[in-house]
Amino acid sequence: MKLSGGVDVAANGLTGRVYTSATASGQGAGASGEARPSAARQHTAADTQVFVLLHGIGVSHRYFARLHRELASGRQARDAVVYSFDLPGFGGTPRPGGQVSVGEYAAFVAAVLSDAGVRSCVVVGHSMGAQFAVELALQEPGLVSRVVLMGPVVDPARRSAAWHSLALTKDALFSESPATNVVVFGDYFKTGLRWYLTQLPVMLGYPLETRVCGVAQPVLVLRGGRDPIARRPWCEFLASQAQHGTFVDVLGRGHVVQDTAPEAVAQAIVHWASTAAGDVTA
Numbered sequence: 001m002k003l004s005g006g007v008d009v010a011a012n013g014l015t016g017r018v019y020t021s022a023t024a025s026g027q028g029a030g031a032s033g034e035a036r037p038s039a040a041r042q043h044t045a046a047d048t049q050v051f052v053l054l055h056g057i058g059v060s061h062r063y064f065a066r067l068h069r070e071l072a073s074g075r076q077a078r079d080a081v082v083y084s085f086d087l088p089g090f091g092g093t094p095r096p097g098g099q100v101s102v103g104e105y106a107a108f109v110a111a112v113l114s115d116a117g118v119r120s121c122v123v124v125g126h127s128m129g130a131q132f133a134v135e136l137a138l139q140e141p142g143l144v145s146r147v148v149l150m151g152p153v154v155d156p157a158r159r160s161a162a163w164h165s166l167a168l169t170k171d172a173l174f175s176e177s178p179a180t181n182v183v184v185f186g187d188y189f190k191t192g193l194r195w196y197l198t199q200l201p202v203m204l205g206y207p208l209e210t211r212v213c214g215v216a217q218p219v220l221v222l223r224g225g226r227d228p229i230a231r232r233p234w235c236e237f238l239a240s241q242a243q244h245g246t247f248v249d250v251l252g253r254g255h256v257v258q259d260t261a262p263e264a265v266a267q268a269i270v271h272w273a274s275t276a277a278g279d280v281t282a
Contacts, residue, residue: 060091175254
């Protein structure tokens with residue numbers, strides 16, 4: 001599944017793509033809730049909820065498309081604006097000239113959101129995207145109001161490429177739908193083995209378990225109940241490490257829970273965001 005109306009964006013020497021959706025009363029959305037090209041530079045109203053979706057290694061916005069549409073539909077969060085990224089090197093965007101750190105990806109996202117006029121947002125990262133989300137919250141505490149870590153990596157007890165390959169295979173065979181596997185492995189093919197292997201050491205080396213300790217914003221750690229990659233003990237530990245952490249398990253789903261259960265994930269995120277201290281407005 002793919003969103004339409006993506007806009008190429010450049011910042012800090014990197015080039016990616018952003019897809020923006022809003023509800024009918026918002027700015028920049030078409031009849032289907034998908035973005036018009038001008039949406040990348042929209043300025044959100046003071047009472048608008050903004051969600052930023054950051055994908056993991058090898059993939060693109062496509063496995064976020066169902067959650068993107070659910071959040072933008074207004075069924076869960078009224079007047080929501082949703083930004084989904086194809087980060088540099090992924091989803092058919094130009095590959096950078098060399099390895100890109102987690103902090104550099106976070107700085108890229110921050111620059112794009114600033115250019116779009118976003119003043120506050122809930123950032124949602126999946127898998128390696130959870131690392132980008134944490135680093136964005138640390139770099140830009142005034143921008144990020146809340147942080148959602150879905151299927152976060154890497155469990156320090158299993159910090160090896162071999163273990164992750166086996167867990168990914170197990171997830172694809174036993175926990176994901178055929179349609180989800182088509183999206184994920186299609187994106188892996190588009191990314192290419194060379195760029196995937198270039199970024200893999202970055203993912204494996206990022207100390208999420210210590211970096212999350214510095215996040216002052218509320219943190220939601222969410223996983224699919226059958227996820228063999230982000231196992232429950234690791235996710236519960238990560239939530240306990242956050243200053244204001246909450247853990248949610250979506251039963252019966254695998255690692256790509258946002259694609260297989262978008263309504264449940266959107267409901268969990270919006271409910272948590274509306275009941276935690278503070279606000280989620282932009």
